[in-house]
Amino acid sequence: xxxxxxxxxVLMMVVLAALLxxxxxxxxxxxxxxxxxxxxxxxxxxxKERQIREGQxxxxxxxxxxxxxxxxxxxxxxxxxxxxxxxxxGDLLRWIKNMTDQSNLGLKSFGPGDLKPVDFYKVFPIEMxxxxxxxxxxxxxxxxSKYSRIINVDNLRLAALPGGGDKTIRANxxxxxxxxxxxxxxxxxxxxx
Numbered sequence: 001x002x003x004x005x006x007x008x009x010v011l012m013m014v015v016l017a018a019l020l021x022x023x024x025x026x027x028x029x030x031x032x033x034x035x036x037x038x039x040x041x042x043x044x045x046x047x048k049e050r051q052i053r054e055g056q057x058x059x060x061x062x063x064x065x066x067x068x069x070x071x072x073x074x075x076x077x078x079x080x081x082x083x084x085x086x087x088x089x090g091d092l093l094r095w096i097k098n099m100t101d102q103s104n105l106g107l108k109s110f111g112p113g114d115l116k117p118v119d120f121y122k123v124f125p126i127e128m129x130x131x132x133x134x135x136x137x138x139x140x141x142x143x144x145s146k147y148s149r150i151i152n153v154d155n156l157r158l159a160a161l162p163g164g165g166d167k168t169i170r171a172n173x174x175x176x177x178x179x180x181x182x183x184x185x186x187x188x189x190x191x192x193x
Contacts, residue, residue, distance in 0.1 A: 093110055
């Protein structure tokens with residue numbers, strides 16, 4: 001290069017500089033794209049690491065969740081025994097008839113009412129009319145209070161029976177029991193979200 005005249009050396013430097021600028025211009029957009037791609041990959045990697053840590057934390061709590069699920073299923077079984085999913089009118093009538101017979105009461109009427117929805121359960125009123133002695137009615141009501149299902153007795157009306165025979169009173173009352181109502185699947189799925 002020293003043997004070339006000065007203007008040739010300058011021209012060669014200009015050509016070399018132009019060539020370097022051209023190569024840099026052609027290569028740099030690729031480098032810029034690579035930098036952006038590296039940033040995206042790093043952000044994705046960081047997000048995946050966070051998700052893995054969350055998954056590992058959940059996995060560590062899995063036995064605790066399984067115990068909780070088993071506990072809740074046991075409680076649900078207990079609740080479904082107390083609050084059945086259907087009115088079970090036939091079973092209830094047999095049980096009531098059996099209890100009135102054991103309590104020396106005469107079951108004169110058993111009138112199931114309509115189910116009335118309330119929150120997650122339905123109210124099932126049953127109008128009843130029994131005859132017997134006052135003490136026998138007390139025994140019957142005590143047995144009703146100890147039944148595995150929830151049964152409320154209200155609107156109890158007592159009236160004396162004429163004639164002083166074996167049956168001295170007539171009792172009219174409403175026995176109210178409750179039926180568990182499964183929530184619609186749409187609401188359950190929304191609650192999970």
